[in-house]
Amino acid sequence: MNLLVTGGCGFIGSNFVRAMLEKYPAYTVINLDYLTYAGNLRNLEGLERHPKYHFVKGSICDRGAVSALVSKFAVDAIVNFAAETHVDRSISGSSVFVETNVGGTNTLLEVAKDHGIKRFVQVSTDEVYGSLGASGAFTESTPLHPNSPYAASKAAADLLVLAYHHTFGLPALITRCSNNYGPYQFPEKLIPLMIINALNDKPLPVYGDGLNVRDWLHVSDHCTAIDAVLHSGNVGEVYNVGGENEWKNIDIVRLLLSHVRKPETLITFVKDRPGHDRRYAIDAAKIGSKLGWKPSVKFEGGMRSTIEWYQQHESWWREIITGEYQDYYRKMYADR
Numbered sequence: 001m002n003l004l005v006t007g008g009c010g011f012i013g014s015n016f017v018r019a020m021l022e023k024y025p026a027y028t029v030i031n032l033d034y035l036t037y038a039g040n041l042r043n044l045e046g047l048e049r050h051p052k053y054h055f056v057k058g059s060i061c062d063r064g065a066v067s068a069l070v071s072k073f074a075v076d077a078i079v080n081f082a083a084e085t086h087v088d089r090s091i092s093g094s095s096v097f098v099e100t101n102v103g104g105t106n107t108l109l110e111v112a113k114d115h116g117i118k119r120f121v122q123v124s125t126d127e128v129y130g131s132l133g134a135s136g137a138f139t140e141s142t143p144l145h146p147n148s149p150y151a152a153s154k155a156a157a158d159l160l161v162l163a164y165h166h167t168f169g170l171p172a173l174i175t176r177c178s179n180n181y182g183p184y185q186f187p188e189k190l191i192p193l194m195i196i197n198a199l200n201d202k203p204l205p206v207y208g209d210g211l212n213v214r215d216w217l218h219v220s221d222h223c224t225a226i227d228a229v230l231h232s233g234n235v236g237e238v239y240n241v242g243g244e245n246e247w248k249n250i251d252i253v254r255l256l257l258s259h260v261r262k263p264e265t266l267i268t269f270v271k272d273r274p275g276h277d278r279r280y281a282i283d284a285a286k287i288g289s290k291l292g293w294k295p296s297v298k299f300e301g302g303m304r305s306t307i308e309w310y311q312q313h314e315s316w317w318r319e320i321i322t323g324e325y326q327d328y329y330r331k332m333y334a335d336r
């Protein structure tokens, strides 16, 4: 199979590219990534000369470039990770989220239709369902109720994907996963940001009362779920992915402080995120029963190995947290 992975230089995409090359030695993997602030060639260091791996710098919004690439590599399947992904940035400015997440997905769909692509997997998020109260979990038939500009852009993309399946018979599928953690996650997201701040003895900025709940899944388990959907999912369908692993933000922060042996006095409660979703929880029964997927990484061990990864890859994150990141951090946290 000739597999086009978009956004392969980001957190989940880079983990997925490695997993595919390891598991399917006969596959050719083409990684199309625009290298935005979140894309990092170092995430795939060591693969530069891999005979089955090709990196192409370019945007999913560039129809001519995507079309040429699909022809050149005779692409059979597309897995679309490329996106703007950070909720707080979408609150600061939503345009690029609409351009990339909606416009870029639309471009990929047009090209996929024109070239008769055999499988199209859209990597979506549980955030399209909105926010839960104290009980219950999102199923695939929960109505879409996105609250942040990020979530709205992902929901719009999902609807386009389903419309392409319905209208043109495009063999498309959607995964909707809960929050991921693991190696190579950009330190704007909760877990890597808190690990790095703790390692640097800097304050840990917890939004609001710290009681918002997220359902955490190790990135390697998300990758096996996407693999299962890509190879065995029913076209036109949505598959929720989650770990039945709910944590309050404050408890995650306390857990990681105890791992790195830093004091809880580093915790600082800051002004809440506007429109902050209270709780996410995923019902992943469908992918379990239909495709036999289940998570394999236990949270305690997964967190320990993730923290160790950040401790052992200091040069990776030190390079990131200079320059532009400092400006971002000041803008986001200085007046909070």
Ligand code: NAD
Binding pocket: 006, 007, 008, 009, 010, 011, 012, 013, 032, 033, 034, 035, 036, 037, 038, 039, 040, 058, 059, 060, 061, 080, 081, 082, 083, 084, 085, 086, 100, 104, 123, 124, 125, 126, 154, 176, 177, 178, 179, 180, 181, 185, 186
């Ligand atoms: P990320 O921000 O780490 O990486 C995004 C990647 O997309 C970067 O490499 C970036 O350079 C690339 N990109 C951005 N715009 C592009 C464009 N126009 N053309 C080509 N490449 C472009 O994101 P992530 O956390 O790895 O998320 C990957 C996907 O998974 C996203 O679609 C996201 O919505 C979804 N998702 C993420 C999570 C999570 O917890 N991180 C959970 C569920 C779903």
Ligand code: TYD
Binding pocket: 086, 087, 088, 179, 188, 189, 190, 191, 193, 205, 206, 207, 208, 212, 213, 214, 249, 273
């Ligand atoms: P995040 O990693 O941004 O993922 P998402 O908002 O997409 O779920 O945030 C996870 C949770 O952590 C969310 O409830 C917001 C909270 N949070 C903080 O309390 N402080 C922070 O500095 C960040 C980045 C997030």
